[in-house]
Every structure is written in structure tokens, then in C-alpha cells.
Amino acid sequence: MDTTLPNSTPASAELPIRNSGIANLLSRMPENARRSFSAEQIQWLEEAAEETKWRWHPVNLRFSLPAFLGRYYCVVVAGKERRSAERRRQERVSHPMGTLGNMLFLAGLAAVGTVVGSVVFAQLLVWFLADKL
Numbered sequence: 001m002d003t004t005l006p007n008s009t010p011a012s013a014e015l016p017i018r019n020s021g022i023a024n025l026l027s028r029m030p031e032n033a034r035r036s037f038s039a040e041q042i043q044w045l046e047e048a049a050e051e052t053k054w055r056w057h058p059v060n061l062r063f064s065l066p067a068f069l070g071r072y073y074c075v076v077v078a079g080k081e082r083r084s085a086e087r088r089r090q091e092r093v094s095h096p097m098g099t100l101g102n103m104l105f106l107a108g109l110a111a112v113g114t115v116v117g118s119v120v121f122a123q124l125l126v127w128f129l130a131d132k133l
Helices: 021-029 039-052 083-092 102-130
Strands: 001-007 014-017 060-066 070-078
Touching: 001 021, 021 039
Parallel strands: none
Antiparallel strands: 001 014, 060 070
């Protein structure tokens, strides 16, 4: 996508923006701040955004569930680890696993797994015993 953004010098000149995310970000800034970016700065922003672009994942599950007090969404993605050790360390600090919400989610997941496992086990037991009787 090729969008244009007004440049600071001259005011009528325009900068090409190839990244729609950068164009969206800049469009939400006040005009004087938006016009302060040079072509080189825009290019650096686009290159930095390209490095962090969300990539395709072999497992990409996204769903929304009705629940008490509204709807909640869940996203599960998995694939080859591409983040650096430093970035993983930073994310462990900024997104800790040991939060109340995470613990409640895991407890709920364990409870559902236990119920489903028990039902499957009971059905298999009934099926196995039915052949023996």
C-alpha cells in the first residue's frame, strides 16, 4: 500500500508511505508533529515496523466466547521461535505469566480438560465392559 503524507519542507511536498501501519500511526498525530518527519525518518520507521511485523504462524486459533458480563476473546498462536533472547527476557518482564487472570484461565482450562477426560474415560470403560458382559 502506498500512501502519502505531507512533508515539512516544503509544505506541498509529499512523502510516500509504504507501510499502512505507519501511515495509520502518523495520521493520528497532530498535523504539526506529522509534518516534522523527514523522508529519512519515515524510512527508518518503516524498516523498524517491518522487523516487528506479525508473521504467519502454523497454529493460529482466534475465537470469541460468550461469558458472564459479555464476550471474551482468546488467541492461541504457535510456531518457530524467532525472537531474540533479549526480547524474550523483556517480554517476560512486561507480560508475566503469573498473573491472577492467567492462573484463573489455566485453572478453568484444567477443569474443562478434567471433565472432558472423565467423560471420555467413562465412555471407553462402558464400551469395554459392554463387550465383556
